[in-house]
Amino acid sequence: MADYTAVKTFDYKGLPCPMPIVKMSQEISRIAVGEVGEVLSTDPGSIADFPAWAKTTGHQVLDIVQEPGLIKIYVKRVK
């Protein structure tokens, strides 16, 4: 089991391009620095998008969990 708990869920299922990343950039400030958010996505592209976003913005992707029809991405706000 992972050593973190998501304090907030961001539901980005079924959004058009590039909204998941745009929304993430805007909404990351809804959690405190050091906290972890859970992103729900249906986009296969999110698998690479979120780590690339994290590298660009200095945040951290802790884990990506896949279920049929759903991708869960755990994002830690670093700054």
Add this chain to the structure above:
Amino acid sequence: MALLSMLSMIPFALNAATAETLAADAAQVVDAVAEASVVAEPTGFGIVLDKIEYFILIPWVYLSIAFMIFGIIYRLVSIYRAPKTPFSLKIYSSKKESPLSAWNDTFMLPQVRRNKPFFWISLMIFHISGVLLILGHLDILPTISILSEDSKHMIGAGLVGVGFTLPLFHFLFRRFKTPIREITVPADFLLIVLVLFLALFGDMISWGNSWTANGFITTKQKFAEYFQALATFNFENPRYYIWSPHYHFLVIHVALANLFFMLVPFSKIVHAFFAMPINKLRRK
């Protein structure tokens, strides 16, 4: 003093002329004015004026035309020396395109015709008249005969000039109205005003020529002498062979034309040379 004496000559000349042709109609009276005029040797301020007028009619014409030609070459060379555009900027027409599409865009302005028909008519009349005006001026040269050499008319007998002038009023007045008013800069007004005055003086000359036997200023045949002198680099003072009481109007017309020539490469008139290459960008 000389100017005054020149001006004061006119009524005498008129008197003499009317005395001789008492039964003649008005046109003939005016013809006689030109015939009866004599070249007076300038004195006093007239000497300075004569020198200025000579400079305008002969050396400045050469200088301004040379300036124009070098200016246009300079502008084109400076653009073509810039790095090549590394990608296509084509716009795709839904209609069939041919290699002539860019020519059609440049000379027929099909989009303007469709969207702004009234402005299109104005633009077309203006530009066609502009081309005819160039031809009309070349026609004055004895070596170029579009109309017969002894015709007293310029091409269009004054109508071409009107075709050039009326759209200019349209171009000027539409600049007073929103939203064109807001996109207009001082250079736009100044240029239109310059060309408008140039055209109005030209109209006066060409209409006068059409209405009277000896022309408003002088006959087309006399102008031909002036043009021939320019073409053969004969630096004689034109005052002595095309003198008429309205000589100064010709000088003003030529002065405005010289200014115009000099502005061609360095004002938006340069679009005359850029329109084709820039239109090609849209089609290739």
Add this chain to the structure above:
Amino acid sequence: MDLQQQYELEKLFKTKLHQAMRFYLETCTHCGLCVDSCHVYNSMPELRYTAVGRSEVVRKIFIKYFKMQGKIAPWLGETMEMDEFVLDKFYEAAFSCTGCRRCMVHCPFGIDTQQIMSIAKLLLVGADKEPKILSMLSDMSINKGEQVEESRAQYAEAIKNIEPEVEAIWPTPPGKKTIPLEVEHADVLYVALSGKHSIISAAAIFNAADINWTLSSFEAVNFGAFLGDPQRTKKIGNRIIAEATRLKVKTVAIVECGTAFRIMKQQFGKLPFEVVTFVELIAKYHQEGKIKLNKVMTEKVTYHDPCQIARNAGVYEAPRYILNQLSDDFVDMIPNREENWCCGGGGGLVAAGDFEFRMKSSKVKADQMKKTGATVVATACENCHSQLHDVCGYYNTNQHVEFISHLAAQGLAK
């Protein structure tokens, strides 16, 4: 703004002065024929929202810093000094322009406002005043290109997870993968977007036509172009070119995304593969008899020509052909094709623009759509789709927006 920064911006400006740009900056006669071309001006009649209004801001700086006139008689052209105020004007001009190039059709010279705006955008990047969301998205795309190997296995799993949704539309031909990845010598490399909606319908159509295709690891959209940064644009596009070259594919089919298609087709010069938009392939497969389409649509349908696919890349008839296979009740918008009104969301506005502005500037679009009387608005661009969806809601047009590929996938027949 200090002299050093002015000098740096002037240098940046100079990098944009290629031949075509020089013609564009030096030819305008202020005739005003472009004024009515802009959908923004037609919805909100203000001079700053016209092609000439936008270009003049850049042109005045050009005359000031690069022309004799600006040095000896700046008042003639009312030139401006490069300062913070001008940069704000640049922002207002460049990011109220969707780069649809409708004005270019109407300009008697064909001046490309989008190109002129690319100067404003580049200078904003240089002054660190660009919309941060666009530079972030661009950098994200570039980073994605650099670390694509790290996520390859997980990406394959995500793709596997959506395969049942493809198979629900069309059974995969025997011996083939539903969504093939990394296939060398494939006939078609399909470059989608992040969303699964951009993959599922296309995959079903490829499989119905029994094509040897493969899915790209990247998203097609080029945020660098929205941002107006040529270097980032190149890096983002090169990811796909490198992938296509490595896999030695014959054709690169771009998802329904206008920018992605036009940038790849026009801005990268000659490429060792053919670039098409996916809509062209659907029409081609139907014409070749590889797929059959039923007239499944019962509602009246119209088509929105995406600027970057139609006017700027020449694809007019393929989408209309497909819609006529799917429906007996297709009606064109007026105006259409190269005269069509922009959706109002191009040029990065959907990602970075202010929602109210996007909606208000699209009033003319809403009116145009309503007039068709259609209930379905089909289009072939993700950006247009998002924007028109919002416009339909904002203006209560009672219409819904659909992708051509989705409609075609629904109409697939044996």
